[in-house]
Amino acid sequence: MIEVQNLTKRFGDTVALDNLSFQMKPGEILGFLGPNGAGKTTTIRILTGYLTPTDGNAWVAGYNLREKSREARDHIGYLPESVPVYREMMVTEYLEFVADLKKVPRASRKNHLDDIMNQCGLGEVRNKLSGHLSKGYRQRLGLAQAMVGNPDILILDEPTSGLDPQQIIEIRELIRDLGGRRTIILSSHILPEVSQLCERVIILNRGRLVAVDTPENLDRGLSSTDSILLEISGGSEPDGLIGMLKNIHQIRTVQPVSHLENGVLRLQIIADGQPDIRPVVARSIVEAGWNLLELHRQTRSLEDIFIQLVTREESVQ
Amino acid sequence: MKAFWAIVNRDLRGYFLSPIFYAVATVFLLLTGLLFYSNLVVYTQISFSSMQNPYFSETLNLAADFIRPLAANFAVIFLFFIPAITMRSFSEEKRAGTLELMLTYPVSDFQVILGKFAAVLITMSFLLILTLIYPGLLFAWSTPEPALIASTYLGFLMMVSIFTAAGILASSATENQIIAALVAFGLNLVLWMAGWLSPQDGGLLHQILDHLSIINHFEPLIKGVVALTDLVYFFSMTIFFLFLTGQVLESKKWRG
Structure with a gap:
């Protein structure tokens, strides 16, 4: 057309x-x-x-x-x-x-x-x-x-x-x-x-x-990694859980973001995007005896992509 | 053809709904009325004095002593007033952005230019028709030559046509109406003065300027002489200015 x-x-x-x-x-x-x-x-x-x-x-x-x-x-x-x-x-x-x-x-x-x-x-x-x-x-x-x-x-x-x-x-x-x-x-x-x-x-x-x-x-095409935000509670040893999560193939880093009230812990996981890591993460947390309160994949908006593309273009020049 | 008339209609609405038109029309009629009156006063004085002088009364001539000077005076008014009407033509649409849209419709630039030209010509013809009251008064109390009145009005129309085309050209080049009016007035004045500027030596420049002079071609018409060469001049100058307008629009497509 x-x-x-x-x-x-x-x-x-x-x-x-x-x-x-x-x-x-x-x-x-x-x-x-x-x-x-x-x-x-x-x-x-x-x-x-x-x-x-x-x-x-x-x-x-x-x-x-x-x-x-x-x-x-x-x-x-x-x-x-x-x-x-x-x-x-x-x-x-x-x-x-x-x-x-x-x-x-x-x-x-x-x-x-x-x-x-x-x-x-x-x-x-x-x-x-x-x-x-x-x-x-x-x-x-x-x-x-x-x-x-x-x-x-x-x-x-x-x-x-x-x-x-x-x-x-x-x-x-x-x-x-x-x-x-x-x-x-x-x-x-x-x-x-x-x-x-x-x-x-x-x-x-x-x-x-x-x-x-x-x-x-x-x-x-642009996002090779996923960023996942977790809220968990009820477990006893956060360090043990973090260590265990880090052992999962695909996961690159695990970082505690903040400790909230009532023993709620917030974590951020950066992992390779493919295949979807979320089911594995959810199962591991529950099997380790924690409650999974929230699991959220932060998708990148077109805005991020746009800024990334445009700035990449400008740095090439 | 439909697109052409649509543009003519739209522009006519634009003129007749704009306060500028009424200001121009009012002052135009006021001035023409005043000129008619003052020329008439002069002519009556001449004819009174000729009553005492039989030799003088022989030479007394309505056409030469009244109609012709009056027509020349009217022409000066066109020189000033037509730019005030044409300045809107393209400039206003450029400023408002409507020209961009118009030129993306499936109409040719040529149709747009002709439509806009015809709209001004109709508007000015309307004003000319209003001035017919003056020859009307003459016919009521005197016996002027109808053919002379006709050729004088043909002269007006021809002059209006050139000034309109020049005004449209100026308007197509800028979105500022004041500049459009001033440039149009400048163009008109150049045509007006070309004969005066001409060196009277019979050389090439003399011939060119004499030919360009609008007055040289207007004067025969108000004397009642309708010559083909003069009409060709009026048509060709009008077409020339409209052609240049087309070039201006085309060049905008390159320059943005």
């Missing part, structure tokens, strides 16, 4: 995008992740035909953007980060205007726009001026205009930025609903958002591709 080959964009001496390549299958939801200035918006602007790449090529819906930009744009719905709207137009007027530009036939226009407004929850503000909408509604309007004309591809630049938590949840659910039927690119610097919504993530830093994979694989 989308193919990007060696895309490079320079603004004067600044390299905004450096030799980026990736592909997308129809129906996929892809996340762009990266710090500010990583090249997310530049990539998006090239894909939407707003910018011309300095080097490399991109195909959208089979059309080369250098030659068939207008045809490619027939297939794209775009929500820019700033969600620009014509302030003096009512919500319905604005969407009608967009429908005309996207060549939605007049006969089906009304039904089409009604559907979109219902889907985006714009029904109650349809006769309000766009300039008077709250940030949340404005964002929905932005999403609605992207959906006009039923494009196969939606490109959403930071769709939840500046929204309150409730609005963020609503917009995410809307995006999730849209997925499956449509190919979606979602750029964000909010990591949980990307890991919740996207099947694949592209991590960009300073215009370069740092990693591309599923959120799970990114996690697995």
